[in-house]
Amino acid sequence: MPLRKKLDELVKNVKKPIAIFDLDGTLFDVTYRTMEILKRFIAQPEIRARFPEQVLMASKLRYQDYVYSLDASLTGIGIDRYSEHAAHFLHAAETYWYKHFFTDPLMAADVPYPGALACVRHLRENGAQIVYLSGRDIPNMSQGTIAALEKGGFPHTGHDIVICLKPAYGRPG
CATH class of the missing domain: 3.40.50.1000 (HAD superfamily/HAD-like)
Structure with missing residues (x-):
């Protein structure tokens, strides 16, 4: 039936x-909300200066690359969580995401x-x-x-x- x-x-x-x-x-x-958060995160001058390689990789993330978590999405495109420098990028990205995902303004992207x-x-x-x-x-x-x-x-x-x-x-x- x-x-x-x-x-x-x-x-x-x-x-x-x-x-x-x-x-x-x-x-x-909510993928679009996460995409907007990541876009804002990697647009920050201090992030661009500190993590140029990871910013370049993250900027190429497409809708279909997103999975449930931002961390999994970023590691899925090759950002290596076992590299200390890349791990700092992932931590900063997740922290930024967590601070902004649960707020009114970005829900407009859903x-x-x-x-x-x-x-x-x-x-x-x-x-x-x-x-x-x-x-x-x-x-x-x-x-x-x-x-x-x-x-x-x-x-x-x-x-x-x-x-x-x-x-x-x-x-x-």
Whole structure:
């Protein structure tokens, strides 16, 4: 049975259907956010001066070269984590990424995955309550989250929409 038919059947047969979606990596491709962060990182004069070889390599990183982590993406194109100098570059890049990835401004670079919007809208139109459940936090990412949902055309207001974000930055526990 095709997935859409199965979803329609589930929504019809459940008294109060709820569809729960993560945002990063589920509805939104965050690769573009990481690409923008890396572009800004390697544009810094002190980074260009200190790591010219790694900056040149990183500047050639293409969308299809990106994998889940920035470190894996950079080592995947040949930046050697076992070289002390390159390891310093990787550490600096990861530190810069971590400082900027979890902030409102760069979420504008996120792009909805093909079909994500149609799926969410379809479920809502067929009676499902939509819940966005994310590891994003309220102080640093709530405005960017709302802006990204708006920009992507995702429903984000109404009694049948719930947006769940962490109350504070950091990992639980």
